[in-house]
Amino acid sequence: IAHLQKSGSSLGEISKPQKVPRSSVQTVVCKYKHHRTTQPSYLSGRRCVLSPRDERTLVRKVQITSRTTAKDLVKMLVEMGTKLPVSTVKRVIYRHNLKGRSARKKPLLKIRHEKSQTTFCNCTWGQRSYFLEKCPLV
Numbered sequence: 001i002a003h004l005q006k007s008g009s010s011l012g013e014i015s016k017p018q019k020v021p022r023s024s025v026q027t028v029v030c031k032y033k034h035h036r037t038t039q040p041s042y043l044s045g046r047r048c049v050l051s052p053r054d055e056r057t058l059v060r061k062v063q064i065t066s067r068t069t070a071k072d073l074v075k076m077l078v079e080m081g082t083k084l085p086v087s088t089v090k091r092v093i094y095r096h097n098l099k100g101r102s103a104r105k106k107p108l109l110k111i112r113h114e115k116s117q118t119t120f121c122n123c124t125w126g127q128r129s130y131f132l133e134k135c136p137l138v
Contacts, residue, residue: 011026049082050084050092054077055092057080058077059092059096061073062093070086070090070093071086073089073093
C-alpha cells in the first residue's frame with residue numbers, strides 16, 4: 001500500500017482494488033510516513049519500572065522476613081538505585097501472591113504464668129453459680 005502511495009495514487013484508488021476501507025489505507029500510509037516501515041512495533045505499552053532481578057529480590061526479602069513493610073522495601077530499592085512509589089511495591093508483592101500480613105506479637109508465657117492462669121480459671125469455674133446469683137442476666 002505504501003509503494004502505491006509513493007507512485008501518486010489517491011487513497012480511494014488504492015483501497016478499491018485491495019478491497020480495504022479507505023480509512024485503513026490512510027492509517028497504513030500515516031504509519032509509513034512516520035516510522036518508515038509498516039511492521040508492528042512490538043515494544044508498545046508502558047515499560048516495567050522494576051527489572052525482573054529487582055522484583056525477585058523484593059519477593060525474596062518479603063518471604064524471608066514477612067514483617068517488612070512496603071516503605072522499608074522502597075527504602076531498600078532506593079539504596080539499590082531504583083526509585084518508585086509504595087503502591088508499585090505493594091502491587092508487585094500482591095502479584096506474587098504475598099498478601100499484606102504481619103505476625104502477631106505473642107507474650108512469652110513462663111511456667112508461673114501458666115499456673116496462675118489455670119488456677120484462676122479453675123477458681124472462677126468453681127464459683128460460677130456464685131457469679132450467676134450475684135449478676136443475673138436480664
